[in-house]
Amino acid sequence: MAIRVRLRIKSLYTGKEVVTRALVNSGFEAETPQLLVPRPLAATLGLWPPPPEAQLVEVGTAGGPVRNYLVPNAAEVTVETNDRRVGPVKCDIMISNLEQEVLISDKLGGELGIVILDLRGKWRFFNEDEVRETEPPQYWF
Numbered sequence: 001m002a003i004r005v006r007l008r009i010k011s012l013y014t015g016k017e018v019v020t021r022a023l024v025n026s027g028f029e030a031e032t033p034q035l036l037v038p039r040p041l042a043a044t045l046g047l048w049p050p051p052p053e054a055q056l057v058e059v060g061t062a063g064g065p066v067r068n069y070l071v072p073n074a075a076e077v078t079v080e081t082n083d084r085r086v087g088p089v090k091c092d093i094m095i096s097n098l099e100q101e102v103l104i105s106d107k108l109g110g111e112l113g114i115v116i117l118d119l120r121g122k123w124r125f126f127n128e129d130e131v132r133e134t135e136p137p138q139y140w141f
Helices: 039-044 106-111
Strands: 004-011 017-024 034-038 055-059 066-080 085-096 102-104 114-118 122-125
Touching: 004 034, 004 085, 004 102, 017 039, 034 039, 034 066, 034 106, 039 085, 085 106
Parallel strands: 017 102, 034 085
Antiparallel strands: 004 017, 004 066, 034 102, 055 066, 066 085, 114 122
């Protein structure tokens, strides 16, 4: 099992908002807070086709190198639980043609205060003792 959280994403280009679930991925290492979104979600947020500021970048993955569009400072994200909201945190958006799930980078997860307690689905915010359960996956096709 993995850690997934409910995430509100607000596009800073269009003002459109989406609530979805996102996978906290410590293997998604980034220099800046980044959120990887599948292309259908990017379209919903008004970020596809990519804006002129987007850069085509090559990134390494477990399956080999892939090319994605990186849109700097494209969104604000907030983690939402039944009793708390943490954020917003400004982040870059990476648009994937291959991935079907939203992925939170290591840097963004840290900025949101997410602490993984147990890879079988237990997590908490850095400033609390409450143990929280993972959300079910959500796929964007």
